[in-house]
Amino acid sequence: MDEVSRQARWEQRTEIPLAFASLLFLTMYAILVLAQDLPGAWRDLCTAVLSLTWAMFAADYGVRWRLSGQGLRFVPTHKLDTVVVVLPLLRPLRVVKVYEAVQHRHGEPRLSLYARVITYAGLTTVLLGFACSLAVYDRERGAPGTEMHSFGDALWWACATLTTVGYGDVVPVTAGGRTIAVGLMACGLALLGAVTGSFSSWLVQVFSLESDRENVEGPPGS
Amino acid sequence: MDEVSRQARWEQRTEIPLAFASLLFLTMYAILVLAQDLPGAWRDLCTAVLSLTWAMFAADYGVRWRLSGQGLRFVPTHKLDTVVVVLPLLRPLRVVKVYEAVQHRHGEPRLSLYARVITYAGLTTVLLGFACSLAVYDRERGAPGTEMHSFGDALWWACATLTTVGYGDVVPVTAGGRTIAVGLMACGLALLGAVTGSFSSWLVQVFSLESDRENVEGPPGS
């Protein structure tokens, strides 16, 4: 029980700084990719901050692993945390848990299952789409034959890919860009599954609730 | 009970005028976008009617809010009404409720759950597709390098986007057009989820009903 409370105290204290650190991480990466004409000293600073924030995530993961006292069982039971260390861009996903903890303390009910799935899927889509746009734009910029002339083109391409629309007016042409693109496609497919599955279940639920509510209120004109 | 009946009376009296107003709203917007060579005076008239109908929707929303006596709880419990004020193009969605109220008064059973989901999803698709085609065409017309030369091209693009086919022969090239397009893609994804989920459930139901019916009638040749 003491282990759990020490763990909980650690999470409570680090949550807010780490949420800011994740935003800093994303901002630094975006600056490094988009502001090409920045003086070298500033770029070095950004790289340093980027490494530092990542080191913070790794350190936080290590501390929580030790406090948990679970040994190797920690990794499979904390999948989201593990993914966050490898892909710090997804760190803001933890915001959902923090929001729920806050709501719980105020005695309010937690989010419904479908609201959580939609929130996780939506946040993942936005963060992954933004990060992949940056990474692909970084590789495509100036490649011969590319149609990706601005970061706006990269965002447009990411949206068309994540929704599996795939116009093909803007596509990556370099090997690096295409490799990241395949990852984004796979995520798009998974997110499509999440959205399709949960949206349809949610829709069915909403309609049944609505019909119950109408029955209680009585039909219009009665 | 008195509150409810005043609310119901208000809804009964405003339903028909507001349904016409929503059609007027769509028509005025379409005229403004498509009839570019209209004399200035006519265009001003259309703009005035457009603003007026929107003001009517806002006023109707305000009156119903006050009559409900619910305070801030009105917004989350009347999501469709709130969306309609922001996007008056979706107003005709209320037609489904009116149709059900009419059927209810005649003592007929309400639509099945799947019929309602399909009706809502289908109507939303048609209205959003039409409105987004207008909005995108308005921004793309005459843009350098665009392939969207007529409103027919815009409609064709909207259909290919909503079904996530995405040929890419006609695509928006301006920032404004692409922003609207991303919204349409997201709607397409959501509608795909609704259609996929409800269609498959409906299909399974139809087949079970059919097999029951055949068992009652006896097989052919018996």
Added chain:
Amino acid sequence: MDEVSRQARWEQRTEIPLAFASLLFLTMYAILVLAQDLPGAWRDLCTAVLSLTWAMFAADYGVRWRLSGQGLRFVPTHKLDTVVVVLPLLRPLRVVKVYEAVQHRHGEPRLSLYARVITYAGLTTVLLGFACSLAVYDRERGAPGTEMHSFGDALWWACATLTTVGYGDVVPVTAGGRTIAVGLMACGLALLGAVTGSFSSWLVQVFSLESDRENVEGPPGS
């Protein structure tokens, strides 16, 4: 009971001729579209056979309506038959019912629900894809700027559309072709829903059955 048996006798006697008639209908339409350099007399003959087979379907529908003695209730309870009169290309869908009737007479169990859904969806896809390819090719042939130079291109386009892949290397450019294409996209979306829904349910069933079977047989090496 007498009504039912007269209806059943009629269906038994007309099933085989009408199945051949539907194949004849498809063949005549394909000949009219693909064999452009046929002498006029032959083309007139094909048109005549086409009209005759369609008249046969309409007559069969009328006779079955009268025999049913159901009045207007016949239309909603025989949806597939009604669709077949409007779109005779879908007539071969009735083959599934005939196959099941034959199996029933031999005392074999009917197809499982998922097998039937997959069969209907697959047959509809093949028939609609083929018919729409013919209709679109008929309109696109020789249109300025088209990439659809052969019937093979049209088939390739129909496959890419029905699976919602939508490469966009071959697309309809005429208003008529695009109108049919929108219908095909909508069918593709519906069929995607059917395939996705039933395939995933079927997959889950198969795996549970397989695991039951393994438990009965014992694991390998035991």
Added chain:
Amino acid sequence: MDEVSRQARWEQRTEIPLAFASLLFLTMYAILVLAQDLPGAWRDLCTAVLSLTWAMFAADYGVRWRLSGQGLRFVPTHKLDTVVVVLPLLRPLRVVKVYEAVQHRHGEPRLSLYARVITYAGLTTVLLGFACSLAVYDRERGAPGTEMHSFGDALWWACATLTTVGYGDVVPVTAGGRTIAVGLMACGLALLGAVTGSFSSWLVQVFSLESDRENVEGPPGS
């Protein structure tokens, strides 16, 4: 029981050699397609090894058929094995069964239903995508008007097709390549159904398990 144990012994002894043979099969086919400037003698050797491995799969199938003593009922009850003989590229799919048998012997629980579906679908996607890329590249290479200049282009095309994104920047233009492409599209649709269906079910399960776990551990900060 004797039949079963002889069958099990045969499967145990052939599993490892046949797993290597399937990798050999894939490698030989890849070499034949990709290494065009190989001396004729080496190519003949590859062809010979390719035929030999396929003959091994056929022989294994025949032996197991006889040992089963099931007659014609063997084919419908061993669908995966039958598919493997026709498409030896899918042989590695049996790895899942071997993995489960090994885990079973060590007393560990078998994979959950969703893990198995995802594993099968993922493996099938990777193997089919790789094999179809090879087959399509073999047909497209050097075709007039093709954009598929390297095997990397073919892999990129296969990924965009399997996820139904379909950019259309690289598409097959020959009749042979398009025929294989239609097969890949159909597989993509089926795999989309599998991923969508199982992912959404799995997601729902994960969230319910997570909420149970949180309830047991107590909320953070309590």
